[in-house]
Amino acid sequence: MSSSLPRVLMLPKWYPNRYDDLDGDFVERHIAAIAPHARAAVLYATVAQGPQPRLVEYVADWAAAVPTLRYYYRARPTGLPPLDKLLKLLLYFGCLLHGYGRLRRRWGRPQLVHVHVLLRTGLAAWGLKLLTGIPFVITEHWTLYLPPNAHRIGRLRRWLTARVVRAAAALHTVSADLRAALARLGAVNPQSFVIPNVVDTELFRPDPAPIVPSIDEQQRGGRLLHVAAFNEQAKNLSGLLRVVARLRPRRPQLTLRVVGYGPYDAQLRALARELGLMESGAVTFLGKLDHVAVAAEMRRAGVFVLFSNYENLPCVLIEAQASGLPAVATRVGGVPELLPGHDARGRLVMPRDEAALEQALDELLSQPLPQPEALRTPAVARFSYPAVGRQFAELYARVLGAASATAAAR
Incomplete structure (x- = not known):
């Protein structure tokens, strides 16, 4: 892979894991479409859906085309629900911090962070931007933001979502309808793009054998x-x-x-x-x-x-x-x-x-x-993978070009 390709750290909320290999598979396909146009790595943390002997378990696949680090942390660290809720939040960010350190040492410093589905992922990327200056972009899929579900979003989450979206270098949604739904909630970014979901058009194709009778x-x-x-x-x-x-x-x-x-x-x-x-x-x-x-x-x-x-x-x-x-x-x-x-x-x-x-x-x-x-x-x-991948390559070029221009003007 060319060293001139941008180094992009992926932070997905959903991603295929040991409990469900289809969870967030649409995110995995986006990353696969991006992979020919960037040196990508995935950092993912989630709650364990079963018993595990240690508080946190870590699985790394450094040999994959897209190096991937997965963290699993206990759902009930203490058995006390109010305390566990706070501890799980701390464990999530602790896993990302630990994973970022490992990636930084072995894979390198990212030029861009790509968040897939808010909100914790976006908060982590925003914090990294404040500490290091690395810009981030957001991809949003979640139907939570659509009108039938938006009433479930509390005031604090709505406010934080709007702040994170404004702090991003760009907002990408997979449909114009979802972009409009986010805008109604105050989550607006001047650099806004609609790039659709990607599917494997080589796998999903008509039967080559004609139906004769x-x-x-x-x-x-x-x-x-x-x-x-x-x-x-x-x-x-x-x-x-x-x-x-x-x-x-x-x-x-x-x-x-x-x-x-x-x-x-x-x-x-x-x-x-x-x-x-x-x-x-x-x-x-x-x-x-x-x-x-x-x-x-x-x-x-x-x-x-x-x-x-x-x-x-x-x-x-x-x-x-x-x-x-x-x-x-x-x-x-x-x-x-x-x-x-x-x-x-x-x-x-x-x-x-x-x-x-x-x-x-x-x-x-x-x-x-x-x-x-x-x-x-x-x-x-x-x-198709090539069609969607080209659109992401253009998005990255625009974001990183703007970041370079801003840095040069300082």
Whole structure:
């Protein structure tokens, strides 16, 4: 790797870890897209989700293409909740401080810190800037800042978020909608950029083998696919199950395959049984699948469905487009930035409007499957690793150029 590339320290709030290899995988993909354009390293700290013998455990992967340090600290250091809350905050920053020292000695001094999801990460980067002068940029993904959730943000957190965003060299959001939501909360930065999520467009692609018999195409066209965490407040899978139950009498070949896991698993399976969808084979719950298996499901599906109450910029919709798969989704968050409404890419409906979802699915299922490349080509141009990586390279060049100019003027 060229020594002229900027050295960038990544501070993610979410990142794949020993407890969940999919946690923050969208952040991991952003960093992978950035890696050809920067000498990057990752410093990540999180609460241990199980017992561990020591207060803090440290795992380093220095041999990786992106050197990565992961810290795990106990969830209940003392067993006294009020004290543990404070101790966990101190442990978090202590882990980052320890990790920064190790990185500084072995990897070098960063020229830029890149925060992925606020707030503790941003406070750490701001503190480092005050101590060392190293600028930082922020990438934000979190649906916490969207209108349906913003009431959960306390005054102190809102004030700190606005201060950290203003102190950053730049703010990056993955959707224009999220940038507007942050602005409504007072979190504004004059250097503001929208760069989308990235997906593996080599993995998510149409099936290269053409479907010859027309009956196969008809069967594929009746296969719905839903991929999401089982979070009912956000994803409303129960609404989708009810719609499938209403469609089945006039579309007996219709099936729904559900990929996901989470706290509502038992509740949603019970609802599917109550609606008669399990015995008939109309609905299949596939549980947690890796990306390779999800890509295979998309190649076998006819329509992707995401009936969410709120979203930011869902990677699964991008993956569906890269796979040549039309979709029906809700007009929330950044979804209209991916799916304008009524074209080959699919349909938009209002959240919680089950009648509108039923009509949109009925309409889309009545049409021939679109040509996959018509959906895939624009997805590759916008969301592939090279396309997103180039945009981050331009962002870094602008930020570091401005920092150099400021330093020279002093």
